[in-house]
Amino acid sequence: MVLAFICILLGVGTIFGFYYYVKPELPDVATLxxxxxxxxxxxxxxxxxxxxxFGEKRRIPISYDEIPQELIDALVATEDSRYYDHFGFDPIGITRAAIAVIASGSASQGASTITQQLARNFFLSNEKKVMRKIKEIFIAVHIEQLLTKQEIMELYVNKIFLGYRSYGFGAAAQAYFGRNLDQLTLSEIAVLAGLPKAPSTMNPIYSVERATQRRNVVLSRMLSEKYITQAEFDEARAEPIISQFHGAExxxxxxxxxxxxxxxxxxxxxxxxxxxxxxxxxxxDSKLQKAGHVAAIKNLLNYDERHGYRGAEKVLWKAGQTAMTNEEIAKHLRRQPTYGELRPAVVTNVADKSATVYVKSYGEQTISWENMNWHVSSVPMIAKVQHQKRRAKSWLWVSRFGFALRISISLQMCLQRKKKRKLKTTKSLSQRPSRGV
Structure with a gap:
């Protein structure tokens, strides 16, 4: 009994000793x-x-009331299951992590609470040192004394880095899914909630497989903590992850x-x-600006068509080389900019009466040679092919007008070269979309 009391006193004394040692170096959390x-x-x-x-960091600040309850539940279940019970750090979690380290010989299990993560994000670096961890704990305790749990959660949701220059879950929802947080499904929320662990490698753009595995971990934690039902778990787990990068709209x-x-x-x-x-x-004035923009593009297209085809943009692979898959083409095109309705496209196949092109964001499209008039600009439903030379390695663009997909003689010349086993990127395809495209 006496020995236990002495051990407790030594433990408390050690904690206070560490506190007074690092206190001069602790930041003022009142700035939060x-x-x-x-x-x-x-x-x-x-x-x-x-x-x-303009700016390196994409962030869409949201208030606590705007945070979906499903996201709060997912974060608590995954990152800090005793969030509402601890006072900044979780002694049980630290003990569990220490046992895991002793058993495995490596830090396989995290022990940082949401408050500790917030402290690290605002005031500390990510270096893995004992003194940094001690400071993190003391700062977290100070934060809990200053802010409510709701205020801490709001700061965390808006501050944390989640990949692709996105800081906070509002920006991440737009970056990965192109929608606001309150428009996401449970599955998509679970994907985002799994990102704090490793945002650069577990996001759905970098690896759908890793994102799926991490999402399933989040859903399992939510189920075990009784935040969702078995039916909700099964439905969310079965939902495929469909994601691509969405820039600012x-x-x-x-x-x-x-x-x-x-x-x-x-x-x-x-x-x-x-x-x-x-x-x-x-x-x-947006209406006047759009009218001027459309008029300028229309006249540039007419001018370019009158002057004919001026050469292919780029050969992506030659005869004897392995052809790119549609996934590789899509990835290649994602790196090219889109100017209004002008989109880069790649010719993938040529037939006697049509050609197949892969268009950025639209996927595979078929272009028919029928009813093509290459010279009468006044004839409606005629697509125009133009060469947009913006830089040394310029690209060709697809634009939508009317109701049918058409192509001009400029691209036809490019396709004739394609028949010689050279796949080329189209130079300024202007298209009239057919119904269902």
Whole structure:
């Protein structure tokens, strides 16, 4: 009995000793009360259409009331099952992790609570050292004394890095699924909730297989903690993960105006302009801008068609080389920009009466040679092929007009070269989509 009491005193004394040793180095957690999260600069038209976004970090701040309960449950179940019971760190979790380390010889099980992760994200580095871990625990205790559980969760949801320049779950929902958090399914929420462990390698763009495995772990934890039913678990687990990168949804093309606004803001406010969430409203009228943009493109297409085909953009593989798969082509095209309705495309097959092209975002499309008039610009339903030479290695683009997919003589010449076993990237396909495309 006496020995146990002495051990307890020694343990408490050690903790206080460590605290007073590191106290001078601990940050002031009171700054979290008025924290300003870094958000990108945005440029808008006078009627509120997004023209451009500048900044390294993508973040869409949300309040606690806007966080889906399913996401909160998923994070608590996966990252910190005793979140509502501990005071910053979890002694049970630390003990369990220590036993796992002794048994396996490696740190196979994490012990950081959500509050500790928040402390690390705001005040510390990710270096794996004992002193950093001790500081993390003390900072977490201070945070719990200062903020409510709801305030801690709100900061965590908005602060943490989740891959692809996304900071916070609001930005991650847009980046991976192109939708707001409150529009996601349970399966998709579980995918996002699994990202804090390894956002760069467990995200669904990098590896669907790893993302699926991690999602299933999250769903299993939610089931075991009774946050979801068996039926909900089965349905979410069976749902396939469909994800691709979604950038900021630019609603209006006016890059020159956006660059003027960006340069002016940086000259006035410095690099802070990229991080302080500034919203710049210009005098641009979106309707007039779109009308001018369409007129300019139409005249450029007409001009380019009159001057004919000027050579293929790029040979992706030659005769004797292994052909690219559709997945490889799609990945290649994702790296190419899209300018309004102009999209890069790759010719994959040529037949007597049609050609098959793989178009960015649209996938495989078939182009028929029937009813093609290459020279009368006034004839409706004629697609135009143009060569957009934007740089030394320019690309060809597909655009949608009308109701049928058409192709001009410019691409036909490219396809004739394709018959000589050279697969080429199309140069400015302009297409009229058929129904069902």
């Amino acid at each position: 009360k008025d924290v300003q999260l870094q958000t990108p600069m945005q440029v808008f038209s006078q009627d509120g259409k997004l023209i451009a976004q 630019i609603e209006l093309s006016a890059p020159y105006v956006a660059e003027i606004a960006r340069a002016w803001m940086v000259s006035r406010y410095g690099e802070e302009a990229y991080e302080s969430g500034m919203r710049i409203t210009t005098t641009i």
